[in-house]
Amino acid sequence: MSLTDTAIIGAGPYGFSLSAHLRAASVPHQILGQPMDAWINYMPPGMLLRSEAFASNLHAPQRGFTLEDYYREKGMRYQPMGMELPLETFVDYALWFQSKLVGDIQAVDVAKVRYIGGHFQLALSDGRSLNARKVVIALGLKDFAQTPAVLQGLPERYASHSALYGDLAWARGKDIVIVGGGQSALGLAALLHEQGSSVHLIMREADVIWHPRPQTSRGILSRLARPDAGLGRGWRSVLLSDYPQLFHMLDHRRRKQIMEKSFGASGAWWLRDRVVGKVKISFETEVCSAAVENDRVVLRVIREGRESSVAADHVIAATGFTTDIRQHKFLSKEILDTISADGGLPELTSNFETKVRGLYVIGPASAHSFGPVMRFVYGARHAAPCVARHIAGSLQAGATADAWSSAEGRILERTSDSSIL
Ligand SMILES: Cc1cc2nc3c(=O)[nH]c(=O)nc-3n(C[C@H](O)[C@H](O)[C@H](O)COP(=O)(O)OP(=O)(O)OC[C@H]3O[C@@H](n4cnc5c(N)ncnc54)[C@H](O)[C@@H]3O)c2cc1C
Known part of the structure; x- marks a missing residue:
């Protein structure tokens, strides 16, 4: 069976950002999922992004790959705030980012994940399979849609x-x-x-x-009193946008209160x-x-x-989303029983790792641990470098690294081994 060090499940802004960081750290990995599927197929054409342009960057370890860089390369006029950002332009930007920085993508769904003997076995929707030392779930909001x-x-x-x-x-x-x-x-x-x-x-x-139209030119006093941040204006937004690790240090009750009152x-x-x-x-x-x-x-x-x-x-x-990791039906019962506490909210370490060693959750499903910023693309700037650092560190330190690090992240062609399904 083929091997990779890290399988990223999900090919959206979080998966792409993490892949860019793992690639820069030379961690063998495989990204699985239809690229930008949620944005291409499950958001209405003509939609404008709600987030400001400066808060809609995918995150790369090197300079040159922000939305502003993309606009510059395409000869389009960019404005960090108050600019209408069409869905189609954002998708093009993300695919441009992917083409330059993201490792090989297998555009398939993961049908089953099991944890056996210290590693993960992934069965893919096209019949192939993959073993991974670590798995990162980056699946966005779609599975959490809540209907009254x-x-x-x-x-x-x-x-x-x-x-x-x-x-x-x-x-x-x-x-x-x-x-x-x-x-x-x-x-x-x-x-x-x-x-x-x-x-x-x-x-x-x-x-x-209604949110007011952002004032693009403000005086220094106004900016000091209410600075602009990824999630909006004001010091509370600064804390929630840029210090998710502080949010993680709060107790469960306080986190829940903030989540209920935010945005x-x-x-x-x-x-x-x-x-x-x-x-x-x-x-x-x-x-x-x-x-x-x-x-x-x-x-x-x-x-x-x-x-x-x-x-x-x-x-x-249009009644929103409620995180419940049990909605990711491809996770085995053993994994779900271990990681889901409190009505399906996975408990996460400060490195986004679940109680199953080597299994990470990033993006909206990590918001109860790191705050509302994880419900937005902006949160990738925190999650991607943090998880990549942890994975790269454990790869260097791991006793099993030899066998795994030599793997190129290849996926075996169709396998007859259906035992992991
Ligand atoms: C209508 C709407 C508008 C939004 N507007 C904004 C906005 O303006 N700004 C903002 O910051 N955020 C916005 N969001 C939130 C935003 O969608 C999420 O923050 C963001 O998409 C999360 O990125 P992600 O990479 O975690 O997941 P997604 O972008 O949702 O990507 C999920 C990926 O998982 C893959 N996948 C799913 N199931 C499987 C499987 N079984 N196996 C393998 N792969 C799988 C999909 O193919 C896809 O590639 C909006 C959300 C909605 C619903």
């Missing part, structure tokens, strides 16, 4: 989660209800309205919290004019039941104690 119980039983044709889009052409000319009051709900509402869908937003909140439902400044006055919004409204009647989805909603009904062709739950 009232919408869960509906057939796919009538209900879906915002995490699934993608192309919105299917909804042209249709009545669409969106449940949710955050960026995903507002962003989808704008795009759907602009393509000719009739949109009704239903949210629990009393109003939309609730809100909308980016550039969405306001595209939503307000353009789409119908029902505030302080809860969905209490849903059913399909005469080829329409009918929602019973409650507002200020009064019930009414809303009918549509389709309802989209």
